[in-house]
Amino acid sequence: MADVTLPSLGESVTEGIITQWFKKVGDTVARDEPLFEVSTDKVDSEMPSPAAGVLTEILAEEGDTVQTGSRVAVIDENAVGAPVSSAPTTSSETTDALPSPPPAHTAPATLAVEEVAVNGVVVSPVVRRILADGGVEPSTLRGSGPGGSITRRDAERAVANGPTDEIVVALSNGRRRMGQHMTSSFQSTPHGFVAIEIDGAIFDELETLGRSTRDGVAITDEMVVSLAAVRALGEFEFLNATFAGDELVVHRTVNLGFMRVVADDGMLVPVVHAAAGLTLRALARRVSELGERVLSHRLTTDDLMGGTFTIMGPASEHTLWSEPIIIQPEVAVLSIGAVRQVPVVVNVNGTTSIAVGRRLVLALTFDHRVCEPFAATGYLERVGELLAGLDLESEH
Amino acid sequence: MANEVQQFDVVVIGGGPGGYAAALYGAAAGLSVALVERDKVGGTCLHRGCVPAKEFLETAHVRRTIEHSAAFGITAKSVAVDFAVSQARKNEIVDRLYKGLSGLIKGRKITVFEGTARLDADQTVEVLEGTDAGVVAKGKNVILAAGSVPRTLPGFDVDGTIVVTSDEFLDLSVLPATAAVIGGGAIGCEFASMLADMGTKVTILESLPTILTGCDAEVVNVMQRAFKKRGIEVRAGVTVTGHTPKKGSTTILIDGGDDVKVDMVVLSVGRRPRTEALLGEGTNVEINDRGFVVADGYQRTANPNVYAVGDVVANTPQLAHVGFAEAIVAIKTILGEPVVPVDYDRVPWAIYSNPEVAFCGLTEAAAKEKGYEVVVKKDPFGGNSRAQIIGDTEGVVKIVAEKRPDGTAGQILGVHMAGPWVTEQLGAGYFAVNWEATAEEAAALIQPHPSLSETFGETLLALAGRGLHVG
Numbered sequence: 001m002a003d004v005t006l007p008s009l010g011e012s013v014t015e016g017i018i019t020q021w022f023k024k025v026g027d028t029v030a031r032d033e034p035l036f037e038v039s040t041d042k043v044d045s046e047m048p049s050p051a052a053g054v055l056t057e058i059l060a061e062e063g064d065t066v067q068t069g070s071r072v073a074v075i076d077e078n079a080v081g082a083p084v085s086s087a088p089t090t091s092s093e094t095t096d097a098l099p100s101p102p103p104a105h106t107a108p109a110t111l112a113v114e115e116v117a118v119n120g121v122v123v124s125p126v127v128r129r130i131l132a133d134g135g136v137e138p139s140t141l142r143g144s145g146p147g148g149s150i151t152r153r154d155a156e157r158a159v160a161n162g163p164t165d166e167i168v169v170a171l172s173n174g175r176r177r178m179g180q181h182m183t184s185s186f187q188s189t190p191h192g193f194v195a196i197e198i199d200g201a202i203f204d205e206l207e208t209l210g211r212s213t214r215d216g217v218a219i220t221d222e223m224v225v226s227l228a229a230v231r232a233l234g235e236f237e238f239l240n241a242t243f244a245g246d247e248l249v250v251h252r253t254v255n256l257g258f259m260r261v262v263a264d265d266g267m268l269v270p271v272v273h274a275a276a277g278l279t280l281r282a283l284a285r286r287v288s289e290l291g292e293r294v295l296s297h298r299l300t301t302d303d304l305m306g307g308t309f310t311i312m313g314p315a316s317e318h319t320l321w322s323e324p325i326i327i328q329p330e331v332a333v334l335s336i337g338a339v340r341q342v343p344v345v346v347n348v349n350g351t352t353s354i355a356v357g358r359r360l361v362l363a364l365t366f367d368h369r370v371c372e373p374f375a376a377t378g379y380l381e382r383v384g385e386l387l388a389g390l391d392l393e394s395e396h
Numbered sequence: 397m398a399n400e401v402q403q404f405d406v407v408v409i410g411g412g413p414g415g416y417a418a419a420l421y422g423a424a425a426g427l428s429v430a431l432v433e434r435d436k437v438g439g440t441c442l443h444r445g446c447v448p449a450k451e452f453l454e455t456a457h458v459r460r461t462i463e464h465s466a467a468f469g470i471t472a473k474s475v476a477v478d479f480a481v482s483q484a485r486k487n488e489i490v491d492r493l494y495k496g497l498s499g500l501i502k503g504r505k506i507t508v509f510e511g512t513a514r515l516d517a518d519q520t521v522e523v524l525e526g527t528d529a530g531v532v533a534k535g536k537n538v539i540l541a542a543g544s545v546p547r548t549l550p551g552f553d554v555d556g557t558i559v560v561t562s563d564e565f566l567d568l569s570v571l572p573a574t575a576a577v578i579g580g581g582a583i584g585c586e587f588a589s590m591l592a593d594m595g596t597k598v599t600i601l602e603s604l605p606t607i608l609t610g611c612d613a614e615v616v617n618v619m620q621r622a623f624k625k626r627g628i629e630v631r632a633g634v635t636v637t638g639h640t641p642k643k644g645s646t647t648i649l650i651d652g653g654d655d656v657k658v659d660m661v662v663l664s665v666g667r668r669p670r671t672e673a674l675l676g677e678g679t680n681v682e683i684n685d686r687g688f689v690v691a692d693g694y695q696r697t698a699n700p701n702v703y704a705v706g707d708v709v710a711n712t713p714q715l716a717h718v719g720f721a722e723a724i725v726a727i728k729t730i731l732g733e734p735v736v737p738v739d740y741d742r743v744p745w746a747i748y749s750n751p752e753v754a755f756c757g758l759t760e761a762a763a764k765e766k767g768y769e770v771v772v773k774k775d776p777f778g779g780n781s782r783a784q785i786i787g788d789t790e791g792v793v794k795i796v797a798e799k800r801p802d803g804t805a806g807q808i809l810g811v812h813m814a815g816p817w818v819t820e821q822l823g824a825g826y827f828a829v830n831w832e833a834t835a836e837e838a839a840a841l842i843q844p845h846p847s848l849s850e851t852f853g854e855t856l857l858a859l860a861g862r863g864l865h866v867g
Contacts, residue, residue, distance in 0.1 A: 028698060079682070123736055124831040146693060146737040152807055152832035 002051035004073040006066045009040055009301045015067050016040045019173055023055045029075065036072065041181075042304040043268065044173045046297070054079035121148065127155045134159030174265030185328045190368035194376045195321050198384035200339045200358030205392050213281040213396055217288045222258075222313030225336045225362070227283055227395075228387035230254050230275050233309060236379045238370055240308045242329040248370060252276075257307035257327060258287060260294045269327050270299055271307040280395035314338040321363040331370045334383070337361035400532070402507075404430045406730065407521045407535030409513040409674070412439020414706025414719030415541030416497065421727045423504035430533045431506050432513035432523055438494050439543055440667075440707075441716040447493065448566040449586055451486040453748045456593035460750065464787060477594060480569040509533065515540065517678030519701050537701045537730050540681070540689055541723070542674050544667035544707035544714060549578065551638030552663060558646050559639070559661045562587070571596055572659035576648055578636055580607030582747045584664035585619065589749035591662075592628045599629040599656050601648070606632050608747075612759040612812040614774060614794045619814060622751050622790055631656075669708045684710050693737030695726040703730070718743050744826045746819040751791045754822035757810030757829035760796050771797045771805040771835075773859040777815040781846040791815015793851045795825075795859050797835050805835040805859045813852070821849050828856075835859035 009016050016038035023029050023036075035049040057074040060066045122128045122138050127150055131138055136158045143150035171179065203221065211219050233240040233254055241250045254276040257269040270290040275283060293299045310333045312324045317338045324333045337360045344357030362383055364376045406422045408415045411433030419431045436443055462472050501508060511526025519538045523531040546561035548554055556564045562583060573596060577588045580602035588598045600607060600623070607623075607630055608616050623630055635651040639661060648656045669688045675681055680699040682690040688710035695703040703726040706719035721738045728735035747753035763770050774794040777783040783791075794812045797805035811825030828838040839860040843853035857863045 028692065030700065121734065121736060124833075126831045126833045126837055146739045147735065149736050 001056070002053065002075045002077055003071050004035065004050055004075060005071050006038060006060075006068050007047065008068050009038065009045065013040050013042070013068065013301050015065055016045075017065050018060045018062055018072065019044060020062055021058060022046075023049075025055055025058055027055050029053065029055055038066075039173050039177075040301055041177065042301050043299055044265075045301070049075065051075045051077050053077035121150065123149045124152065127152050130155040130159060172265045174262055174268070176266075178266035181328065182325045185325050189326055189328070191326060192366045192368040192371065192373060192376065193323055193363065194366075194373045194380065195335075195361050195363035196377060196380045196384070197359050197361050198380075199388060200360045202387055202390055202392065203339050203358050209392055209396055213284050215281060215285060217281075217284045219280065219284050219396075220287075220313070221339050221360075222311065222336055223280065223284050223287055224390070224392075225313075225334075225360075225383070225387060226256060226258075226275075226287070226311050227278075227280050228383045228390060229309075229311065229334050230256060230278070230283075231386050232379060232382040234276070235382060236375070238375075239332045239364075239366070239379060241331050241370065242308060243331065243367075244329065248331070251308045253308070255306045255308045257310035257330070258290065259310060259312045259324060259333075260291070262294065268294060268299065268304065269307060269310060270294060270303045271305065273306060280390070280392070310334070311336065321361045323363065324365055326365055326367055331367040332376075333365045334380075335361075335363040335365065337363070401520070402430070402531065402533045404428045404507070404533055404535045406430070406537050406539060406727075407519070407533045408432070408539045408541055409515065409521060410439065410541035410543050410706070410708075411435075411437035411508070412541060412543045412706060412719065413441045413716040414543070414708075414723050415439065415539065416501065417720040417723035418539045418541060418703075418705055418727055419501065419506045420504055421724055422730070423506050425727060425731055427727075427730075429504075429506045430509060430521075430535070431501065432509045432511060432521060432528075432533070434510070434512045434526060436494060437501060437508065438490075438497050440545075441719075442493055442497070443490060444563050444566055446716055448486050448490055449562070449583070449590075450748050451489055452482065452566070453586060453590045453750070455482045455485075456590045456750065460593050467787060477571075479571050479594070483567070483569045486566075507533075512673070513542075514673060514676050515679050515681065515702065516676035522676075535701075537703060539695075539723070539726055540674065540697070540702065540704040540708055541706045541719070542670045542708050544669050546663065547666045547668045548663055549636065549665055551636075552578070552661060554663070558641050558644075558659075559663065561663045565662055573597065574645075574658045575599075575660040575662055576601055576656050576658045577662045577664060578648075579664040579666065580604075580630065580632065581609070581664060581666070582745075582753075584662070585623075585747060585749045585753075587662050587664060588623070588628055592623075592626050593750060597627065599631060599658065601634055601636055601650070601656070602630070602632040603635055604632065608753070610759075611745075611753060611755060612794055612796075612810070613761065614792055615753055615755065615812050615814045618751065618790065618792055619749070619753065622814075626750075667707060667714055671708055674708075686710070693725075694729040694735070695722050696729065712738075712740055713743055713745070715743065715745070739830070742826075742830050744822050746822065748819055751788075751815050752818045753814050754818040754825075755810065755812040756822060756826045757808070758796060759810055759812065760794075763796050763798075763809050768809060769799040770809065771799045771803075771859060773797075773805075773855050773863075775851050775855040775858065775863075775865075777848070777851050779865055780848060780851045782848050782850070783816055785846065786816060788816040791818065793818075793855045795835070795852075795855050797859055804861060807832055807834050808838060808859075811852070815848070815851075817848055821852060824849060824852055836861070 019039040020037040022034050029049045031052040032048040034046040036047050038045055053075045056076045060072040141150050141158050143154050145151040237250050240254055241248050253274055256272045256275040260268050262268055272286045310327045312322050312333055312335045319338045321337045322335045339358050339360045342359045343354045345352055346355045362380045366376050405427035406429045408419050408431045411431050416437055419429045422429045462475050509523050509528040509531050511523035511528045513521050513523055515521055519535045521533045523529055552559050571594050575591050575596050576599045577584045578601045580600045588600050592598045606616050634653050637649045637651050639646045639648045645659045671683055671687050681697045681702050684690050689704040689708045690710050691697050691704040695705050697704050705722035705726050707714040725735050742757050744756045760772055774792050777791040778789045783789045791814045796810040798807045800806040808828045835856055839856035843849045
């Protein structure tokens with residue numbers, strides 16, 4: 001027997017909510033196969049099974065809050081898979097190959113095998129007709145039949161719930177978590193906002209040098225502006241700060257959060273820790289690594305902790321600016337607009353004319369208890385100056 | 397060279413229905429397949445089970461037809477049985493099918509090794525005895541399809557003359573004058589029926605309260621009446637303790653009941669899996685306490701690269717067609733293709749006795765036990781015109797449907813038949829159950845007239861609320 005405990009979920013996280021069991025009691029589980037999902041106020045993580053065997057006991061139900069280190073399940077390493085049906089359907093001592101009455105339904109045991117389970121498969125023309133008449137798309141259903149196939153009962157229930165052009169969608173954990181954070185931040189903090197347009201000639205230089213670092217990491221506009229933003233924070237320390245109760249804690253270390261979308265699951269803000277001393281090359285590598293971890297769902301709680309200032313990059317090439325809500329307990333978010341080619345007025349030897357230039361909008365959402373529009377604008381202007389003065393060639 | 401490890405995508409242990417189906421289906425998908433068989437491909441089903449048994453039952457049917465021919469105005473002088481000829485015909489049919497199957501396997505470029513196989517660690521299969529002893533074959537995946545053998549009873553040593561199992565019974569060239577069939581399940585009832593039709597005086601001894609446990613009670617009643625009419629004595633709820641053979645016959649001892657003196661004892665007390673010595677060290681395959689291989693709905697054992705199909709699989713019906721279906725599930729799973737596991741509650745069952753029995757889905761009792769409220773309709777074959785024409789009107793069709801809140805019949809849960817050619821008629825019922833049709837959906841479909849299948853159609857109409865003939 002092997003105990004399954006809730007592992008450490010990162011510094012300062014002492015508990016998590018079990019949101020989903022991927023296995024039922026009696027199911028076979030392989031070592032490192034995802035066993036359950038745990039949700040903290042930062043992230044949902046799939047927990048791998050620490051042992052191979054049969055899940056014999058589940059000690060924490062879905063929805064339970066569990067302390068790290070406590071037992072949540074037991075795996076029997078010596079047992080194997082759940083029998084396909086629980087009733088002995090094979091021959092007793094005195095009968096031959098007839099089924100003993102009545103064989104238990106086989107569906108639960110077979111549903112354990114997620115990777116080959118065929119969700120939403122219709123095996124009956126009768127069921128197909130019921131779904132078609134009811135306007136329900138089979139692929140939206142998770143069947144209760146063998147292998148996840150849709151039974152008549154599933155179909156009738158789905159039709160009774162209405163056609164699929166109006167489906168009630170439960171919020172994913174990610175969305176729910178984002179919603180709670182944003183609601184609480186917006187309600188608790190007076191948000192201020194300023195935006196300025198700055199010159200983006202530095203990006204002409206970047207195009208010339210090439211859009212990847214010497215390490216081969218792709219350089220985004222967001223990374224370049226972030227570099228200037230971090231350096232400007234050295235002169236605007238009160239923006240690199242967090243609230244602890246009523247007190248403002250100003251940080252010397254810049255832990256730079258990046259707003260990142262998670263497909264169909266809201267938003268996360270992974271953090272590049274100790275970003276103040278980084279060159280463009282180092283920052284690019286760290287940001288890129290974080291991005292990969294977001295995509296592969298391998299972010300740890302530590303990746304999401306300790307942020308002191310947040311960057312919101314351009315969501316598209318047409319973004320002018322965004323007005324994000326502050327990530328608590330921080331006090332400001334820098335929004336970076338897309339770098340656009342625009343007609344600009346140039347002055348050569350006293351003669352003005354129109355030329356093609358680059359511009360972008362920088363905006364700051366700030367906590368009005370800490371900052372006001374004038375200081376915020378000062379910060380943005382300083383970011384613009386530092387951006388224009390970056391020595392890309394040496395940092396590349 | 398003998399011990400050089402040969403590599404395959406799939407190594408199948410056992411060449412019965414489960415094993416050869418896996419080999420054929422896998423080879424058809426382009427996999428390289430090796431099949432290890434200790435005897436002849438085709439397995440129990442072809443050589444010692446379904447096929448020879450049904451051939452004998454057909455022999456009995458021919459005799460029955462001749463016996464009743466006078467009613468049609470055709471008089472046969474005398475009916476004589478030369479069972480050696482019957483036996484030879486059976487062997488010819490088996491042989492023809494065996495050659496056909498062997499050719500099919502060869503044509504698919506499946507490597508066949510002759511011998512007993514043992515699975516060792518890392519999907520390595522060693523051939524131990526037989527022509528290819530010493531061969532070592534390694535599969536990316538291995539499918540265990542070692543099959544089953546007849547169970548025996550303590551106190552009844554199988555000698556092949558007085559005490560026989562299905563293995564010996566199907567090789568007899570002379571039938572006994574009197575016989576006791578111990579075990580009144582599907583196989584026991586087929587043997588009893590065939591013997592009785594061929595002129596043997598038969599007694600069925602069953603330890604459970606009725607014969608054909610697992611069948612719907614209505615079907616069991618039909619069978620018990622039919623057997624009684626043909627002189628087959630059914631003694632259910634009895635325990636046999638042993639027998640005392642004496643000069644070509646024997647007396648079976650029954651606990652607390654009258655002994656039975658017969659010329660032959662036919663044991664049909666089930667089949668046990670052939671898993672002894674199947675597994676070496678380190679396979680991680682789980683065998684349960686009854687010797688069966690534990691597998692999930694995708695036929696996977698506890699070792700993710702080892703599958704099991706057919707009679708060796710725990711808690712599944714021992715039926716050739718279930719083996720076929722499991723083989724397809726296993727190969728598709730190996731290929732990573734989406735596949736729906738076998739729904740064991742809804743596989744077709746067929747018993748080729750006289751009358752025949754065929755069913756699919758839940759019995760009335762099982763449905764109630766599962767918490768369903770049910771609506772049930774049944775229609776006897778007596779009123780069926782085709783049944784009258786063929787002179788075989790004994791039997792019934794019974795359909796069990798879920799009761800809707802308004803009391804009408806909803807989804808069809810089970811179809812149960814006893815009577816003429818019902819094994820060939822079950823198809824429609826099988827579709828109805830597995831396609832989860834309601835009575836009215838299935839009743840809207842037409843049965844040809846005159847045909848035996850109209851009885852099924854009539855039952856559906858009645859179940860849907862209004863029958864033509866049945867109330």
